[in-house]
Amino acid sequence: MTAPALTVDDLHVTFRTRKGPARVVNGLSFELHPGRTLAVVGESGSGKSVSSLALLGLLPGTADVRGSAIFDGDELIGRSEEELRKVRGAGVGMVFQDPMTSLNPVLTIERQIGEALRAHEKVSDDGVRARAAELLTEVGIPDAKARLRAYPHQLSGGMRQRVMIAIALAGNPKVLIADEATTALDVTVQAQILELIERLQDEHGMGVVWITHDLGVVAGIADHVVVMYAGRCVEEGAVDELFGRPAHPYTRGLLGALPVVDDPRPARERDELVTMPGLPPDPAALPPGCAFYPRCPVRADARCATSLPPLSPVPGSAAEHRAATFYAGEVTGR
Ligand SMILES: Nc1ncnc2c1ncn2[C@@H]1O[C@H](COP(=O)(O)OP(=O)(O)OP(=O)(O)O)[C@@H](O)[C@H]1O
Numbered sequence: 001m002t003a004p005a006l007t008v009d010d011l012h013v014t015f016r017t018r019k020g021p022a023r024v025v026n027g028l029s030f031e032l033h034p035g036r037t038l039a040v041v042g043e044s045g046s047g048k049s050v051s052s053l054a055l056l057g058l059l060p061g062t063a064d065v066r067g068s069a070i071f072d073g074d075e076l077i078g079r080s081e082e083e084l085r086k087v088r089g090a091g092v093g094m095v096f097q098d099p100m101t102s103l104n105p106v107l108t109i110e111r112q113i114g115e116a117l118r119a120h121e122k123v124s125d126d127g128v129r130a131r132a133a134e135l136l137t138e139v140g141i142p143d144a145k146a147r148l149r150a151y152p153h154q155l156s157g158g159m160r161q162r163v164m165i166a167i168a169l170a171g172n173p174k175v176l177i178a179d180e181a182t183t184a185l186d187v188t189v190q191a192q193i194l195e196l197i198e199r200l201q202d203e204h205g206m207g208v209v210w211i212t213h214d215l216g217v218v219a220g221i222a223d224h225v226v227v228m229y230a231g232r233c234v235e236e237g238a239v240d241e242l243f244g245r246p247a248h249p250y251t252r253g254l255l256g257a258l259p260v261v262d263d264p265r266p267a268r269e270r271d272e273l274v275t276m277p278g279l280p281p282d283p284a285a286l287p288p289g290c291a292f293y294p295r296c297p298v299r300a301d302a303r304c305a306t307s308l309p310p311l312s313p314v315p316g317s318a319a320e321h322r323a324a325t326f327y328a329g330e331v332t333g334r
Pocket residue numbers: 015017022024042043044045046047048049050051060062283
């Protein structure tokens with residue numbers, strides 16, 4: 001196995017809030033290998049976006065970030081804004097949920113893609129124009145040459161999202177972090193973009209962290225899945241293993257809505273995570289034991305209320321399949 005493109009180790013993010021410290025990410029670790037796709041899933045508020053923003057130094061000053069994230073042999077946590085800007089420009093591409101906050105409203109699309117291209121290599125103005133048009137076509141934007149002269153507000157939400165993806169891919173990044181990158185797009189465009197990303201993975205060995213609620217996409221593109229709850233990884237494993245034999249009661253709950261062939265519901269509803277009764281804990285008042293305990297259908301033991309179950313190998317599974325529950329064996333029916 002090659003060296004990981006990105007290794008996150010024991011990442012913690014705490015926000016200083018009026019209610020006191022909010023512990024939003026609590027010891028997240030994962031490895032992303034070149035050419036592979038790691039999916040991060042979990043309910044809203046589980047800390048998926050905050051973790052990826054922390055890696056790239058994009059959190060507000062009220063956030064305290066601890067832990068380690070090694071990209072391309074270098075530590076990202078604690079690096080200066082200028083150094084991180086360089087990493088974001090070329091090494092790590094990113095697409096976030098809201099393209100309006102990431103695109104510059106006063107620059108044309110050509111300028112913005114051009115900046116990303118130039119961060120990576122020396123290119124002439126004509127070269128930039130040709131490559132930018134090619135990228136727009138690749139992400140499914142028709143009439144690319146005309147679109148290059150547009151400003152972000154002149155494009156629809158879906159188009160802006162695709163421009164963000166084009167910018168993220170322009171620098172041939174070693175790692176792409178995509179946070180609900182294709183959720184707002186229609187199924188055909190989504191398929192086109194997933195295909196493009198797959199091609200870049202094959203050609204350049206780009207590693208992808210794919211944050212999403214869409215389990216259909218996860219099943220289709222992920223190699224490895226990390227399930228987050230209350231800022232922790234509660235289960236991880238190869239996609240087939242995790243979908244086939246989920247061990248944590250939380251994962252089993254989420255997968256209650258796994259896509260079914262010939263499901264008559266519209267695609268967007270069909271592949272969403274199932275809604276479970278109860279709410280995740282307040283990050284400013286995390287319980288001492290398992291954070292899922294109050295909602296857990298197994299709730300087998302008083303131990304769950306007082307001790308935090310460590311992420312441990314699931315009995316009878318492949319080594320990389322791990323779950324943070326005292327009852328993995330029982331849950332998988334062993
Ligand atoms: N600046 C901030 N100050 C305090 N708390 C914050 C701040 N930003 C995010 N949070 C909290 O961090 C937690 C995790 O948020 P995050 O956006 O990472 O969740 P998520 O899993 O990505 O959810 P979604 O799927 O809705 O994007 C939430 O409880 C959120 O309220």
